[in-house]
Amino acid sequence: MLYNICMVSDFFYPNMGGVESHLYLLSQCLILRGHKVIIITHAYGNRTGVRYLTNGLKVYYVPTLVIHNEATLPTIYGFFPLFRNILIRESINIVHGHGAFSSLCHEGILHSKTMGLKACFTDHSLFGFADASSILTNKLLKFTLSDIDHVICVSHTSKENTVLRAALSPRNVSVIPNAVVASQFQPDPSAADPNWITIVVISRQVYRKGMDLLVAVIPRICSMYHNVRFIIGGDGPKRIDLEQMREKHLLHDRVELLGPVKHHQVRNILIQGNIFLNTSLTEAFCIAIVEAACAGLLVVSTKVGGVPEVLPSHMINYAMPEEDDLMIAVSKAIQMIKIGEVDPSRFNDELKDMYSWSNVAERTEKVNHALHDIYFYAHLISGLNISICIYIYISRQVYDSISQSQPSPLIERLRRYYGCGLYAGKIFCMVMALDYLFWRFLEFVFPKDSIERAQPFPYKRYRDYVDKVEEPKAQLK
CATH class of the missing domain: 3.40.50.2000 (Glycogen Phosphorylase B;)
Structure with a gap:
């Protein structure tokens, strides 16, 4: 089954870092596996609007205010109209947020769940529990992940940290390490x-x-x-x-x-x-x-x-x-x-074996017959023999799992947020209720039918053209 996936994060190219390269490589490999992927991030200088990257990866650089270290100012509801328009225009059915420091990620997950879509979150960071910054960030993360469908961490240490910070069930958290080519x-x-x-x-x-x-x-x-x-x-x-x-x-x-x-x-x-x-x-x-x-x-x-x-x-x-x-x-x-x-x-040869495409293809073929549910994957990938492809394969299974479940009823979402704390829980319920009312208002003022659908990118024609151009270059080498 193929999906239309929206990656949301404040951190993407031209900014440099592990999250940025992770987003790009993950998106590219999902596209190669037949999925449609778009990325929503904030504008970087003159880089605004819609840009196309390799293999037809569409990036929306939305105009938001950056306040610190490329993180945007939280608007809660200000981002919702544009975000909803993009999701409907691109026929998105899964939203995948990246980075606990990303305001766009938190808001994207909240709004997508309000719209009845499936949401996944990848945590790339570790946090403490004592300083003021960590306490506030952990409370925000608990709010965001109270209604999440699945969480991915990049290491077992990260999983333990995220489970404790957000009071999650370990069964709903998978460990999928980063990859490198x-x-x-x-x-x-x-x-x-x-x-x-x-x-x-x-x-x-x-x-x-x-x-x-x-x-x-x-x-x-x-x-x-x-x-x-x-x-x-x-x-x-x-x-x-x-x-x-x-x-x-x-x-x-x-x-x-x-x-x-x-x-x-x-x-x-x-x-x-x-x-x-x-x-x-x-x-x-x-x-x-x-x-x-x-x-x-x-x-x-x-x-x-x-x-x-x-x-x-x-x-x-x-x-x-x-x-x-x-x-x-x-x-x-x-x-x-x-x-x-x-x-x-000689390290490259060893790491090439660990991150081998052929090895991943063989393992993927084997696990296709063995896997019965999503929680087996966390045990499957406990070793270091991993690459981008295995990440994509497992992510695909995560998407399969979360896309088949039905949207949570409004009362169930309220119950989850209410359990976030004596006072915070009530505040979170009000934030979510207002988000729901705002969504209903947008649905009334700007009906889905009035939003033009984006034309699908011609992936096959693009790849045929690239192969045609690259073949003479390879012969010259």
Whole structure:
């Protein structure tokens, strides 16, 4: 069965990050499997309106106010008329939200359930339980997920965190790790400078990514090893701290700050290095370390969140998120590179097997006969032998499961929201009731029949054209 799926998130290209690449790759593979997929995100500068990406992926860049780190200002009902118009125009039957920080995601799930559609949510982050920010975000997440059809987490640690934060039944949460196309990160040993041991850091330069740790560690490493240099890509509020550190310790010739990095540039930066350093303080999965290992780098990472679930032990050195322990782990990695204890250039072949298309196709064929219900998938994918295709296959089964159930009656939705807290529950019920009344008003003022349906994208003709163009190029190579 094929579906019309709407991905909703504040975070998408041209912004860079794990959520953005996850959205794009997931959407592309769902399209290849025959589904129709659109993406709704907020406008990025001049990038507004409707854009078409590869394989006919349609992206709606809606005009909303961005307040912090590409997250939009919550409007609750202000987004509803445009969102409803898009869903009806594109004949959407499943809404898939991404990111607990995304206001569009939360609002999209609320409105889609009001409209009687099916909703799925993917959590890409870990949160605490003590600080004010986490308490408020967790309460908002509990509100959103009270009426969700299915939840996907990117690691087992993330699943435990989400289940506790949103008071969910573990049966309604699947663990589906992120994926990476290993062939896009082929190593090139000749690209690295043989006179230096190069440590690469590509990350958002924010507190959560451990930039304070990085600022403290770099001068110590440079003073201890005179043939070590750093290449740092990314941007954020903590960049000023890195610039001040470089100025204070006179490390201009050994610390290169690249600034914002586009995704197609990541591989060319990674292959210049020998070691990839991740100093995150919290991480649900960290797809960056998989990309780095695929590019032939030995990884050093803080042992936080879901990171220990990602790579085999011989590809990574772990450290506690402390300055001294990180120094020990980096020093160990430098010695391993010096004596040739490991050959990171072989990592790509190993990861290619883990993320193999043929392997996934074989496993998919086997599980087609074995699977009887959706909750078996969480056990099926507990290992690391996963790729984009298996993610798509399992997502398809999730969509199959949630699309067959009937919409929840209004009284049942009210009951679910009422259970969110003594005071919060009553507020949530009022928010949902007003959303329902607003939807009925929109249905009266702008009937479905008055909204023009979008013409389907000619996927087959597009692929035939691409094959026709690419074939001469392949022959020339």
